Amino acid sequence: MRLRFVLILVVLTSIALWPLPGAAGGGNWIGFRGDEVIGSYLVPGSPRVAYASAYAEDPQKVKERGPYFAWLSPETYGWTLPLADGEETVRLGRLDVDWDRMRASISFTVPDLPPGEYLIAFCDSDCSHTFGDVSPTGGVQVFATGLEARLTKRLDKLDTSVGSGRSAARRGNRRLAHRLDRQIDDVGAEVSNLDKQVGSLSTAVDGLRQAMRPQPPAWLPIAIGLLAATAGFGIGRAHTEFARRRAVDRELHELVGQR
Numbered sequence: 001m002r003l004r005f006v007l008i009l010v011v012l013t014s015i016a017l018w019p020l021p022g023a024a025g026g027g028n029w030i031g032f033r034g035d036e037v038i039g040s041y042l043v044p045g046s047p048r049v050a051y052a053s054a055y056a057e058d059p060q061k062v063k064e065r066g067p068y069f070a071w072l073s074p075e076t077y078g079w080t081l082p083l084a085d086g087e088e089t090v091r092l093g094r095l096d097v098d099w100d101r102m103r104a105s106i107s108f109t110v111p112d113l114p115p116g117e118y119l120i121a122f123c124d125s126d127c128s129h130t131f132g133d134v135s136p137t138g139g140v141q142v143f144a145t146g147l148e149a150r151l152t153k154r155l156d157k158l159d160t161s162v163g164s165g166r167s168a169a170r171r172g173n174r175r176l177a178h179r180l181d182r183q184i185d186d187v188g189a190e191v192s193n194l195d196k197q198v199g200s201l202s203t204a205v206d207g208l209r210q211a212m213r214p215q216p217p218a219w220l221p222i223a224i225g226l227l228a229a230t231a232g233f234g235i236g237r238a239h240t241e242f243a244r245r246r247a248v249d250r251e252l253h254e255l256v257g258q259r
């Protein structure tokens with residue numbers, strides 16, 4: 001049991017410490033108003049607002065590297081910074097930065113892009129330094145029409161609800177299994193207790209039967225002994241008398257034979 005607990009703890013710790021894509025370069029993501037973080041739905045021609053809060057040990061140094069811009073490019077493995085001069089990279093515009101709160105945002109119109117998976121980055125003019133610890137954020141989906149975006153968003157939410165329901169069902173099944181195990185253990189303990197009670201009852205019944213069995217009177221062994229002694233004495237006398245008579249008969253036959 002202790003080994004199982006240690007293994008579960010190691011797995012959970014590994015999951016908690018496993019870095020998300022792009023997390024090595026910072027600890028904050030970019031979000032779009034009206035969408036979940038890391039899961040945005042864009043349609044060309046529609047107005048959107050992207051925002052992020054940053055942390056920096058030296059905000060003044062971050063400010064000196066500015067100005068900062070928002071960049072959109074096809075999603076890359078590991079969500080790395082896009083190439084500023086890349087053919088498919090689009091600069092959305094300059095960030096509006098609140099340096100006191102280290103918060104940046106940008107209002108823009110989604111450019112005419114082919115449908116697909118994209119990432120957005122807040123970085124400087126050549127996109128070599130991020131705005132504070134804000135990481136490039138993937139999971140941005142561009143659709144050809146608003147209807148397709150709404151349907152996909154709805155399906156994704158349903159998938160999330162179904163997944164949550166399945167997780168809850170699994171948790172419920174585990175709880176039910178634990179409850180049944182406890183009930184089975186309780187029934188087993190009750191059966192064991194009943195076995196002990198039945199054993200005790202059987203012992204008591206045997207004792208009662210032994211007590212109810214008729215006991216011979218105390219004089220019976222003496223009488224049996226006397227009878228046996230009397231019988232033995234009688235048998236001994238009879239045997240002696242028989243031997244004496246045979247001796248007499250032999251003597252008579254001998255006398256008759258001499259005449």
